[in-house]
Amino acid sequence: MKGKNIVLFGPPGAGKGTQALKLITLLNVPHISTGDMFRYHTKNQTELGKKAQEYMNAGGLVPDEITIQMVRERLGNPDVKEGFLLDGFPRSTPQAKELDKMLEAIGKPLDHVVNISVSDDEIRTRLAKRAGIEGRKDDADQSVIQKRMDTYKNQSEPCLDYYRPLGKVRDINGLGSIDEIFERIRAAITSS
Ligand code: ADP
Numbered sequence: 409m410k411g412k413n414i415v416l417f418g419p420p421g422a423g424k425g426t427q428a429l430k431l432i433t434l435l436n437v438p439h440i441s442t443g444d445m446f447r448y449h450t451k452n453q454t455e456l457g458k459k460a461q462e463y464m465n466a467g468g469l470v471p472d473e474i475t476i477q478m479v480r481e482r483l484g485n486p487d488v489k490e491g492f493l494l495d496g497f498p499r500s501t502p503q504a505k506e507l508d509k510m511l512e513a514i515g516k517p518l519d520h521v522v523n524i525s526v527s528d529d530e531i532r533t534r535l536a537k538r539a540g541i542e543g544r545k546d547d548a549d550q551s552v553i554q555k556r557m558d559t560y561k562n563q564s565e566p567c568l569d570y571y572r573p574l575g576k577v578r579d580i581n582g583l584g585s586i587d588e589i590f591e592r593i594r595a596a597i598t599s600s
Pocket residue numbers: 419420421442443444446463464465467468469470471475495496497498499503546556
């Protein structure tokens with residue numbers, strides 16, 4: 409295995425959070441989820457949370473000046489020494505370029521971009537189901553779901569064009585059982 413500096417990538421509902429929980433146990437690295445960090449801030453109504461929530465509720469990206477600073481601070485924590493699992497960041501090519509600079513500064517270049525793919529129909533089904541379970545406002549509204557899918561296609565997916573020539577992308581079929589998908593990811597990051 410090359411290393412444990414990893415980005416989990418994929419559309420909303422791809423199963424990033426579910427796989428992240430299994431991966432951090434396997435790899436013993438911190439889970440850095442920008443979605444979870446923003447939800448923590450909105451729940452506690454911090455200044456950052458107040459700024460982020462309108463963008464989250466609308467299904468768009470929180471502005472880079474807020475997001476990038478938050479991630480930079482998090483990557484400054486010494487617990488990333490042995491690696492990290494970034495989930496939900498980067499979500500645009502400018503964020504990917506900024507991440508490269510941050511990682512260069514701490515001497516921890518990215519090893520893998522694990523790209524989990526699922527079809528649009530499957531995304532809609534999964535998010536509708538999750539709305540009933542987790543009660544996330546952004547899962548409960550069809551137009552917000554569509555906006556998040558559009559945001560992914562227009563802003564996030566182009567990140568792959570940035571990472572692919574660098575040989576960092578590990579393509580994972582996101583359809584199957586949780587354990588099957590986990591095994592695909594484990595195989596991909598241990599063989600490359
Ligand atoms: P999803 O289930 O849609 O992948 P996340 O839990 O990762 O959602 O993120 C929820 C919301 O938080 C996003 O729709 C977006 O508004 C905001 N967000 C998360 N990560 C980022 C990021 N890297 N840049 C900007 N906004 C982000």
